[in-house]
Amino acid sequence: MAQVSGQRTGAAGNVTLAMVARRAGVSPQTVSNAINAPDLLRPDTLARVQQAIDALGYRPHRAAQTLRTRSSKLIGYGIQPVQPGTSTPVMDGFLHALSQTADESGHRILLFAAPSGQKLLESYQELLDTCSVDGFVLSGTTHGDPRQDWLAQRSIPFVAFGRIWSGRQIGDWVDVDGAAGTDTAVEHLVGQGHKKIVFLGWPRGSGVGDDRAAGWKRAMQRHGLPVRGRRAESIDDVEQARAAVGSLLDAGATAVVTASDTLAVGCYRALADRGLAPGEDVAVTGFDDTPAAHLLTPPLTSVAQPLEAAGRECVRLLLARIRTPSREPERPLLTPELIVRPSTARRATGTEN
Incomplete structure (x- = not known):
């Protein structure tokens, strides 16, 4: 299996996967598993590798990782238009929580403009044509929202922050009660x-x-x-x-x-x-x-609203859907305070x- 290279720029020079393996006393393949399939390792081995990664400041090379795993580690999130001067503190808070949770799982949120009306689905198609996103997080779900059906018909993983308010229930969603x-x-x-x-x-x-x-x-x-x-x-x-x-x-x-x-x-x-x-x-x-x-x-x-919990759940459900496309949908309803x-x-x- 091809190794994933990484580097840290600084006085210590470039840090490679092999250097992490030597420090942790494991094989390069074990380090690769720790990064890409941690469930395969025993907890003590995973902890030892993680300590070596942290100590050396190793970071996987994203481009090489994408070629090997066919995963871009990118999650698309469409920003819908608002009236000039309008404040959206709730969605801003959710996006912050979502971004932080995605980062902790080794992913990044890719923001794109998602205009309302007929051009809404065109924006999703354009992103799929130009960027290799692994899936989408939706928000602002409304009656008659076409995005869930459109994505499901194309077998594109997604999770919604907000219920499907009309029609048949499709896919995973997280909402606040x-x-x-x-x-x-x-x-x-x-x-x-x-x-x-x-x-x-x-x-x-x-x-x-x-x-x-x-x-x-x-x-x-x-x-x-x-x-x-x-x-x-x-x-x-x-x-x-x-x-x-x-x-x-x-x-x-x-x-x-x-x-x-x-x-x-x-x-x-x-x-x-x-x-x-x-x-x-x-x-x-x-x-x-x-x-x-x-x-x-x-x-x-x-x-x-429990925005941090909503962000965590969205990332968890989307990654689970990417790993297992045929899994049963989950639709947690979170309790506010x-x-x-x-x-x-x-x-x-x-x-x-």
Whole structure:
């Protein structure tokens, strides 16, 4: 079997696979196995080789490794367009976690532009034609998303960060249980003495938004609290959210569960318009625990997504699919965490109607 050469530039000169083998007291083939098929080695042998690799600063030569294994160690990730000036802290956080996890497994994330509409699949085809990627990580899955079917028909490995919201389930995906997040928010508010808990969400038809709305409704019904007339909708825009939540506040809501931190900021502004204070007069919860949640006054209680776990799971599932194309699909649903801050202070006894 051809060996994979590597080098480290510095005072010690080039470091080769043979040098690592001599230091570890093993054969060059054992070093190659440690890099490319570690499961073949005993734990003590693998540890000894890894110590030698670390001590010498050895790095496999990627081009030679690609020729030998027919693996580029590249994972494609399409960046979808956003409106100018729009912040995407959640997906930025996920991409950071994904990149770090891929790096730890010896892979790199290859970013490419994935425009919406008819040109979406063309961007994937172009990348396949020009780069030897091992597979794809998808995000921003929506109703009628064509990518999973397209990739599956071509036997191209992929994993999605986000469920397939319509049609038949295809392939592996990792998602966050949004319903569990808003359910937990309602539980917290009920524990704080609230009963008039309303929901400010996105327009119906969004898979993620509908999921978060379902968790609010489920928890409300479990506590025997009414949901009719206690829901408002807005696109993910501060000023539109500010207008949308107004009628619920005027009707006497004491707590607002929102589908995003952006909507929660709109709720803060609507409260200010009425001379009310978040956390004192009306409790507010957000979702995604973006940097804005820490900066608001008062700081916002928000549902944090486990982005690092999502990145790890995406890489794990994609590599498993590459190794064993016929394996049964896995679709883990990760549980988010409610980060409690002063925007949901306890309701004063006797003030709930």
